[in-house]
Amino acid sequence: MARTVWDSSVGKKTVMAVSGLIMVLYLVAHMIGNLKIYFGAGEFNHYAHWLRTVGEPFMHYEWTLWLIRVVLVVAVVAHAVSAYQLSRRDINARPSKYVHKKPRASYATRTMRWGGIILGLFIVWHILDLTTGTVHSGGFQEGHPYQNVVDTFSTWYGNVIYIVAMLALGLHIRHGFWSAAQTLGAGRRTRDRALKTVANVLALVLTAGFICVPVGVMTGVVS
Ligand code: HEM
Numbered sequence: 001m002a003r004t005v006w007d008s009s010v011g012k013k014t015v016m017a018v019s020g021l022i023m024v025l026y027l028v029a030h031m032i033g034n035l036k037i038y039f040g041a042g043e044f045n046h047y048a049h050w051l052r053t054v055g056e057p058f059m060h061y062e063w064t065l066w067l068i069r070v071v072l073v074v075a076v077v078a079h080a081v082s083a084y085q086l087s088r089r090d091i092n093a094r095p096s097k098y099v100h101k102k103p104r105a106s107y108a109t110r111t112m113r114w115g116g117i118i119l120g121l122f123i124v125w126h127i128l129d130l131t132t133g134t135v136h137s138g139g140f141q142e143g144h145p146y147q148n149v150v151d152t153f154s155t156w157y158g159n160v161i162y163i164v165a166m167l168a169l170g171l172h173i174r175h176g177f178w179s180a181a182q183t184l185g186a187g188r189r190t191r192d193r194a195l196k197t198v199a200n201v202l203a204l205v206l207t208a209g210f211i212c213v214p215v216g217v218m219t220g221v222v223s
Contacts, residue, residue, distance in 0.1 A: 017180035153217035170207035
């Protein structure tokens, strides 16, 4: 049964929709948490510490964080694998006589594919930058994310990488949220208009909310 669902295109689209929505929930929380940077180093670093102790004493130190990490990794892998398989199917299904006459995929589909690749690369860079410190520009200090974030946005390339990725994120969520709603069967004309508005607002709020952080550092409000 599970095999049949996974093999179908609708099954793969459902996996993409559900994993995408899980990631959006995480991003809303992450964006709100990041805005705490405007309340100063004490509050921001305290929040990062809380992320590791949440659920105690029932949960051990960092258990909840690891649980979230596992869910996110499963969501990212499921999303990427089904996207890849759907796009292979799409390309293989095209009659070869059209190959040179028609563009391979619609503008939205191509934007989603490139956006997904950019975001995948960004997530790897971002973890190496602010979680492990491997590619961090300053002297990475574990447990002091405030200073680490200020260091990242004190370099031109840090700002470029993050701002380009956030714009890609906005476009990806705008179209992705809308597609997810269609897949999960929300499509009806009156509701469609409302869903498009929700997709636009969500994309705009997330992009602007995330970009507020580098802008805060660049303008010296956060230092
Ligand atoms: C301006 C934008 C962003 C800033 C300033 C930012 C900041 C941070 C910081 C400071 C951490 C480390 C937290 C800690 O160790 O306590 C972190 C972790 C993380 N961020 Fe972001 N983030 C941004 C955007 C994003 C986006 C767009 C995504 C996803 C597409 C993302 C996904 C993650 C993930 C997966 C982690 C790793 C969590 C972990 O396992 O510890 N971030 N971020």
